[in-house]
Amino acid sequence: MTAPVIEVSHVTRRFGAVVALDDVSLAVQPGELVGMLGPNGAGKTTLLSLVNGLRKPDAGTIRLFGGDPRTPASRVGLGSTPQETGLPPTLRVAEVVDFVARHYPNPRPTARLLEQFGLADLARRQTGGLSGGEKRRLAVALALVGNPALVLLDEPTTGLDVDGRHMLWAALRDYHATGGTIVLTSHYLEEVQALAERVVVIDHGHVLADDALDVVIGRVAVRRVALTLPDAADLVALRDLPGVVDVSEVGNGVNRVELLTADADALVRELVRTDTAFSDLEVRSASLEEAFLALTRKEVAA
């Protein structure tokens, strides 16, 4: 068995009174494509900033290619992205790429990289004059320019249109196909579904789930069922319906409730079978945020 690319063991990191990561352990093997999911403030970005050597953990250890990420030699095989707004505005696109490339012993040729990311025509443009989507593509291109064995991508396609997103996904799949390891964070379930093989769900500094893609998706793919009841809702009875993970009242005066369930079909069938009186039935897929909240509450209750 080969040594892990990233090894996080019992890491805790606080910011003042806030615990961003609480005793987190995680290992990433060479060639894995890991998606990290979690709501804002869950601790994903903090975890990446520990792996790329920007911050130090308060407790526990982080290994990057077996070394301390805070020493430059450990980061020769690492590619990461600046935030989209973080490019030096007066430098030209090719200059920024070249600047980053020269930090690595075996960089990709700048021209070909710009071609791959659809930036070839913009090589002479100052980065301050790029659109949001172009900046994002450039930021991801910077992660790959050093021919790294591992790339860390924090929200790589936020703010991109559909074409831009698919272009980036294709570039990342190419990179992964040649043996590259990818760790990416995302708000979009769709993005994680399109790319990742393994999913880590983080919230409140804890790893809630760490499993193969379909296993985790099955856990977070909940549906929201809303209905209005004739009488005051018996929340306890509702909670016992099939697959229900969360119940909340939404009505102002009306007895409207929202149920989060893993199996909306079974839930509706059960309501009908028991002859429960209801009106204004509404079923839609829950947002990732709602799914996380449900998952989080369930973990806390358990």
Add this chain to the structure above:
Amino acid sequence: MSTAPTMGTLSLAVLHTRYQVLETIRIPVAVIGNMLFPALAMLFFVVPQRVVAGDPVSATAATGQLAMFAVMSTCLFSFGLGAAEDRATPFEPYVRTLPAGPVPRMIGRMFTGAVFALLGLIPLVLIAWLFTDATVTPRQAVLSLLVIVGVALPFLGLGLGIGYSMSPKAAIAVVQVVLFPMAFAGGLFMPPEIFPRWLDAFSQALPSRAGRDLLVQALTGIDPPATSIPVLLGWGVLFAVFAVWAYRRDEGRRFR
């Protein structure tokens, strides 16, 4: 997994210098502003005073004082404020994830600062040469350049310490609060010969005064007080410790 060696520190330092110079000259007004202030001070405060401007030693000393001010101001502004501003941009933390330690970036900053500090001296020296009786021998001129680099080092440390420990808004206030009183009390605007006794004594404990005296000595041969070198070294060590401490604790932007 084998770890490849990082690129050489020297080639990275050259790279960082090149890009920092490039970034600076793409905003020409920053360069011009830096060159203008000491030259204007010379033009308005030294040239019209014939007693000073007409006397070779006084005029040369006055040029030295303003040169000292120019260098001190470049160190505090471009390192102090520059580093604080860079840290506030998201690109700086990204650069810190590249396989290079802090040294190439620091060297880049030092060379960039040196290039623009020396550029800032050109108009000052031109004005002194054209409009006053200031005079130096070639040997004195070369010696003075070396002394300028030496006396700049403590202020480099102070600038980096401020830049890596504060936000840009705090840094600009602190730089101004430090720069102008220290320049005034160090005899960079008015020659210390006209200071009252107590101020002169206090002045001699300041790094700005020590730097000024050593630079004036290089330019005119006037002997500095015996304390100049120990005073400058003492502050130099203190400011270097401050800079290293500030860099080590820095993790980019921090919010509470």
